[in-house]
Amino acid sequence: MLELRQITKRFGDVLANDHVDIVVKPGTIHAIVGENGAGKSTAMRIAYGFYTADSGEIVVDGKVREIKSPHDAIALGIGMVHQHFMLVETMTVAENIVLGAEPGTNLALDLKSAAAQIRQLSEEFKLAVNPNEPIEHLSVGQQQRVELLKALYRHARLLILDEPTAVLTPLEVEEFFVILRRMREQGKTVIIITHKLSEVLAISDEVTVMRDGKVVGRVQTKDTNAAELARLMVGREVLLRVEKSDPKVGKAQLEVKNLSVTDRLGAKRVNEVSFDVCSGEIVGIAGVEGNGQTELIEALAGLVEPARITGVMNFEGHDLKMLGARNRRELGIAHIPEDRHRRGLLLDFTLAENSILGVHYRPPIAALAGEVFIDENAVQRRAAEIIQNFDVRPPNAALPARALSGGNQQKLIIGREYRVDPKLLLVSQPTRGVDIGAIEFIHRQLVGLRDNGCAILLVSAELEEVTSLSDRLLIIHDGRIAGEVDPKVATLEEIGLLMTRGH
């Protein structure tokens, strides 16, 4: 169906694609995996005509083709769905789908026949999308199906999907895979770009692995496993399963009783939650995103107005409700937030300036002239230490945080919070958007912190992560604790049911 031969593409000094060969057979689901920056998106954008290759050729259905623009690609039956949807929120599904390929004559727009056609496509692939619904009323999963319909409407036979599951909840991912399989049955070919190995193994027929712009492996999915794929991606052995000893559980550090948090509109987001976190253990909170995890962690970190909180939060005998974020930090509570761009970093500030956020006002940082002036040497020392210990790259403290990749930004945040030697660590989505190599590193750091006696409350949407790291696992549903399980013995089905049904 599609073949890339010896594709090479250079951006400035960076060789994004180095003699890349990819062969995609018709009627298959082909996964392209690799870490961020491995060149997988670049290769696919070349196939779709976003970029033109410096050298090499593209073969479609056995013939060498020139694809200079997405227009050429669409004409050849290639469609692409981007990670960030390109939909007009206020327009209907049908209007969005015909945008750029409007049916009818130049003057009259024939939306009716388009809607009928879309309805037929939707039924054929069981997408359950109503063409007359405005986009803003749809869930993220439904919006993604509209993107698929957009490609199908343009008669795409090959669909390129860039990180399609990044925005989906676990349940939506399952539904999405069903759709992909149905498409394969109907004779479509699918290319899926991802770095989630479990999904590759679940959905694909063949896998191409890329690293540093080169193709480093081509395997049949049935002949491989996660460990092998990870090794190919990273270039060394990677421990996918977290190795940890039994916890040495100490006394309860954090005690939460009947805690409720309402949002600004008055809706209860956390509902009468009670639990303890002891020193030396990792307590995980699993749940579909948006079930109150964010509000729970922010309430504990001191980022929610006290008026919206009821119930008890005690830390080492201190009533947290009376304390602001700064006072809580002074007690030894550190926080790795779920959204590193919104909460965790000052993107325009340098790495050095970011490395002192939260301790910037006291010695040894603010140490000169009566603790008013910031000691630049102390800042640089701290930054250098974090950058070295947490392998932040590039190791240049003068760069703005914006210049780092997501994984390195995350390492900087974790390094900063680790550096304060916390007694309680609140951590949300620690490895979201982070490469496999860095994930392993981050997991080891968290376990190390636990072994040193820190109490850790971990929220993650990645079931695998939260089950493998946690010593105890709470499941949250609709703001309530739906149950507690032992992550060593609980099955994913059991946890999944609690997550979605709440009992």
Add this chain to the structure above:
Amino acid sequence: MTKLARDLLFPLIAVIAAFIVGAILILVVGDNPIDAYRLLLGSALSWPDGIGYTLFHATPLIFTGLAVLVGFRCGLFNIGAEGQLYIAAFATAWVGIKFANLTPWLLIPFCSLAAILIGAFWGAIPGVLKAKFGSHEVINTIMLNFIALALVSYFTQYHYKVPGDPILQTSPIGQGAHIPHLGKFIPGFPERIPLNVAFILALLCCLLVYLFLWRTKWGYEIRATGSNPFAAEYGGISIRKQIILAMAVSGALAGMVGINEVLGHRHLYYDGFSDNYGYTGIAVALLGRNHPVGVILAALLFAALQHGGIYVDGFSQNVTKDIVQVLQGVIILFVAAEAFFKWLLRRRTSSERLRA
């Protein structure tokens, strides 16, 4: 491109572009742009009068530019420098009149303190309103400008004017409140030029603002709030406090215009003295890329235009000093269009990449 080069490039493009647009306009009205510009800049850079007056006009613009800068760095748009400087200038004069007989060693600090504190107070009002009720500082600072102007006009007219004086101004301040012109200290520089010690104070304030914003923990907190209030909050910083603090500092800086005006120049409060210093301060801060050194350079440019404009008016055939307004306007327009330049630049480099 290094950061410094980039910081210099965009303002430079804006200024050059403004002069090109200005040249076209001068041609259209039938004058020679080169002659007009020579007149404009030549008169602003002549020794001693041109330079002296340029520095004198730059003094209030440095203060207001710094005021706007401090607000910007906290993510606040202080349009109220105009009102802050008026009410502070009046307060300066009031102290100078009420305590006219004090010795200079006390009176000058008292008057200066009045300028700083009243400016800070007037600036803090919209800060408190924003911190407590979330009402927008742009609206409130504009409103407070009107209130400040009306208040000081009223007090001047009905309480502090010399009876029978046709001009809307207060009685003079005590001799002890006068601060010397720089001509007193610089040989060959005439004392009649109103450039005074307040200019030195303005330069000192640039240094202090730099140290405050980039070297102290308070400055860090203000800048963090301006850069990303959510992350600042996460880092244990009280955003409300930073908003009030930044607005107060901003108002204090704007208020120091009163020192130049009342203690250094007119020795009384003259109603309507400000040549839109507060608003031009916004342009100064923008062109100076919200950095104290940039503010000095931008203030000097705007002051030179202002002073040179008078000569263009007098000695040029068709061009009037309105050309200065045009130049200032176009500079602001181009500075505001920086995003557009950046986009152009990115496009060029990315198309180069594509060709490479």
